[in-house]
Amino acid sequence: MLLLFFLATIVVASQGSDLGLSHQIHLLTPKSGSGGDYVPGLSCLSWRLGVETRNIIGWTTVPKECEGYVGHYMIGHQYREDSKVATNQAIVYVKSLKLTGDGKDVWVFDIDETSLSNLPYYAAHGFGVEPYNSTLFNQWVNKGKAPALPESLKLYKNLLSLGIKVIFLTGRPEDLRNLTATNLKHAGYHTWEKLILKASSYTGKTALEYKSTERKKLEKNGYRIFGNIGDQWSDLLGTPTGNRTFKLPDPMYYIS
Amino acid sequence: MLLLFFLATIVVASQGSDLGLSHQIHLLTPKSGSGGDYVPGLSCLSWRLGVETRNIIGWTTVPKECEGYVGHYMIGHQYREDSKVATNQAIVYVKSLKLTGDGKDVWVFDIDETSLSNLPYYAAHGFGVEPYNSTLFNQWVNKGKAPALPESLKLYKNLLSLGIKVIFLTGRPEDLRNLTATNLKHAGYHTWEKLILKASSYTGKTALEYKSTERKKLEKNGYRIFGNIGDQWSDLLGTPTGNRTFKLPDPMYYIS
Numbered sequence: 001m002l003l004l005f006f007l008a009t010i011v012v013a014s015q016g017s018d019l020g021l022s023h024q025i026h027l028l029t030p031k032s033g034s035g036g037d038y039v040p041g042l043s044c045l046s047w048r049l050g051v052e053t054r055n056i057i058g059w060t061t062v063p064k065e066c067e068g069y070v071g072h073y074m075i076g077h078q079y080r081e082d083s084k085v086a087t088n089q090a091i092v093y094v095k096s097l098k099l100t101g102d103g104k105d106v107w108v109f110d111i112d113e114t115s116l117s118n119l120p121y122y123a124a125h126g127f128g129v130e131p132y133n134s135t136l137f138n139q140w141v142n143k144g145k146a147p148a149l150p151e152s153l154k155l156y157k158n159l160l161s162l163g164i165k166v167i168f169l170t171g172r173p174e175d176l177r178n179l180t181a182t183n184l185k186h187a188g189y190h191t192w193e194k195l196i197l198k199a200s201s202y203t204g205k206t207a208l209e210y211k212s213t214e215r216k217k218l219e220k221n222g223y224r225i226f227g228n229i230g231d232q233w234s235d236l237l238g239t240p241t242g243n244r245t246f247k248l249p250d251p252m253y254y255i256s
Numbered sequence: 257m258l259l260l261f262f263l264a265t266i267v268v269a270s271q272g273s274d275l276g277l278s279h280q281i282h283l284l285t286p287k288s289g290s291g292g293d294y295v296p297g298l299s300c301l302s303w304r305l306g307v308e309t310r311n312i313i314g315w316t317t318v319p320k321e322c323e324g325y326v327g328h329y330m331i332g333h334q335y336r337e338d339s340k341v342a343t344n345q346a347i348v349y350v351k352s353l354k355l356t357g358d359g360k361d362v363w364v365f366d367i368d369e370t371s372l373s374n375l376p377y378y379a380a381h382g383f384g385v386e387p388y389n390s391t392l393f394n395q396w397v398n399k400g401k402a403p404a405l406p407e408s409l410k411l412y413k414n415l416l417s418l419g420i421k422v423i424f425l426t427g428r429p430e431d432l433r434n435l436t437a438t439n440l441k442h443a444g445y446h447t448w449e450k451l452i453l454k455a456s457s458y459t460g461k462t463a464l465e466y467k468s469t470e471r472k473k474l475e476k477n478g479y480r481i482f483g484n485i486g487d488q489w490s491d492l493l494g495t496p497t498g499n500r501t502f503k504l505p506d507p508m509y510y511i512s
Binding site: 043045046047049050052053054055056057078081082084085086089090239244245246247249 | 299301302303305306308309310311312313334337338340341342345346495500501502503505
């Protein structure tokens with residue numbers, strides 16, 4: 001038992017340190033032994049599946065009972081495994097494509113919880129249980145220290161090596177352009193075709209409306225969107241979606 | 257440990273018997289202790305999430321390593337819990353609607369693995385590990401004994417009580433009309449506005465094309481599709497989708 005705990009600590013620490021988390025996570029108060037177990041009275045696993053399949057929408061915070069579950073999930077191996085399945089499928093898919101090589105073959109990446117991870121912030125703020133606090137969250141973003149999601153960075157490198165260009169399409173506002181560009185480079189994303197941030201003209205529009213409008217513009221400009229990856233369904237729905245979409249896990253927050 | 261095994265047997269037996277399974281399931285060879293645990297070398301939980309979020313598409317059979325996992329999932333509590341989260345969200349949503357009461361408010365139900373369950377068949381055939389065998393599967397369907405998915409039947413009853421009419425839209429071919437109608441009634445679905453089966457004119461078309469074309473026709477005829485529930489993304493994507501979609505779990509097969 002002690003050995004098991006010791007091993008578990010090593011695993012969490014080593015996985016956490018990939019995201020720069022080792023000194024930042026708070027102590028988890030687990031309600032279950034592992035990321036997939038049943039929690040009496042509420043199945044957090046079912047809740048998460050409901051979120052990931054877009055059956056549960058418009059939610060503002062993670063259910064209090066699921067804080068321990070979501071924390072374990074995000075810090076433990078399951079989040080990484082789930083992300084890896086998505087990006088590995090994307091890599092298999094992209095290797096099957098016939099590309100024209102005319103510089104118009106692109107892949108759209110969302111940024112937060114897709115290219116970059118805000119897990120160090122969320123780990124210190126209840127993994128989505130606390131109501132969204134824009135002041136605190138912006139303080140974190142303004143540090144420009146968000147690490148890459150390792151699986152997405154691997155996909156990014158694969159795409160570049162195959163001659164596909166990357167377009168970042170984010171809900172972050174235009175005034176975060178320089179900071180975001182620096183953060184992306186710092187995290188390992190060294191080049192891109194476009195970095196599209198949310199212009200003030202989209203104020204009041206949903207992410208779904210904003211992002212599908214911007215993808216439409218891209219296609220009008222001759223780009224072929226072979227893939228589109230994001231952690232929110234609002235990254236992936238709305239015409240045009242791109243040839244194929246990849247949903248990364250995110251049980252911490254919802255954006256419409 | 258023996259007690260635990262005893263209890264587990266009771267749970268499986270009692271849940272299985274809801275679907276008429278008690279004498280039909282084969283012996284499971286579990287690779288993990290519960291539906292959500294990690295399987296060394298392959299995370300079947302991640303595979304399932306990949307399937308449910310449409311990251312993994314075009315697959316023909318469940319990975320051999322996941323037979324035990326998928327079997328446990330389908331027969332155990334997690335499949336029921338996951339289904340319940342989807343249908344409970346649907347019930348919450350439908351109770352929030354303002355209905356006109358003009359008889360044109362409808363909800364679209366897929367049939368297989370949505371209204372009716374073929375789990376007794378799949379339990380005897382490796383839970384999707386065996387390649388699809390149309391002869392054997394048709395033998396099962398022709399018995400007309402598929403039980404209701406209890407959660408979907410509950411949603412169906414809620415919808416009827418609120419004055420929403422139900423339209424069944426299935427990939428089953430037109431020549432199964434009488435048999436399917438009888439099976440639906442036998443399972444507890446006693447009334448419907450329409451039962452739409454796949455006409456031969458759709459031969460060669462995907463389920464996605466067929467179903468979205470039929471939904472378009474419904475809207476043209478003045479129906480307002482408030483909800484659309486199915487176990488395949490091909491039930492739920494394609495214009496028009498209906499006001500809101502609900503994805504039931506199905507890790508056993510894929511239809512494009």
